[in-house]
Every structure is written in structure tokens, then in C-alpha cells.
Amino acid sequence: MSGPTQFNPPFSVLDPKVGGPAIGVLTTNTRAFTGQGPMATQSDQLLFALPPPIPILYQHMGMWTVANRRTFVNGVPTVSSTSTGIGVEVFWGAPKITGAIVPTVGAARVHTR
Numbered sequence: 001m002s003g004p005t006q007f008n009p010p011f012s013v014l015d016p017k018v019g020g021p022a023i024g025v026l027t028t029n030t031r032a033f034t035g036q037g038p039m040a041t042q043s044d045q046l047l048f049a050l051p052p053p054i055p056i057l058y059q060h061m062g063m064w065t066v067a068n069r070r071t072f073v074n075g076v077p078t079v080s081s082t083s084t085g086i087g088v089e090v091f092w093g094a095p096k097i098t099g100a101i102v103p104t105v106g107a108a109r110v111h112t113r
Helices: none
Strands: 003-005 022-026 045-048 058-066 084-091 094-101 107-112
Touching: 058 094
Parallel strands: none
Antiparallel strands: 003 107, 022 045, 045 058, 058 084, 084 094
16 A cells, blocks of 8 residues: 555544544654654554543544555554544444544655555
8 A cells, every 4th residue: 555644643534423533643653753743553543523422431533454564663554545444432332333434635745555
């Protein structure tokens, strides 16, 4: 897979349920950066804004399932514009897949495979 590399925060990634952008990310990458921010990796967890009915028991997030095969940051595959993932809602510990997440734009000057 090749294409522009994704960076964090991933505001170009849309929520599969409501179509809004991601509001944040939990990442372990502190070493590799693009001009816009840290490079996105497969282990990143995306956070989506959704008004929770019960804040502690409800979460809405996304995770990458298909990442690059040849470009790594600390041994973890990077994410490019051709990568895909899934959106997940967790309510009372029961996960529900809400759909596919696909990046829309990336770092224009950094391409990975």
C-alpha cells in the first residue's frame, strides 16, 4: 500500500457513524514526525466525539486494521491514505462495530508503502 502518510491528531479521519472528524488519538509514537505532527501507526486508537449517555460506561473509538507493510515506527506499521480500520462503540463492555474508517488526506510530502 502506498500513499500520503497519516499524521496525528487524525482530523482527516471521519467517524463511520455520524461522519464527524476524530477529536484525538492515543498513540505511543514519540519518535517519527511529519511536518504536521507525529506519524500515525497501527497501534493508535482514535477517539470520536459522541455525546455519551453515561460517560464512564460508553466509549466511541476507532482502530486501524490494515496498515502499511514496509514502513515501521518502533516496529509498528505506519498508516497511509490507503489504510483502513473499524469504528467501535463500547457500551457496558459490549463492543459493536459501527463501520469502516478511512483516512481522507495525509501528509503531502511523506509517502510510505
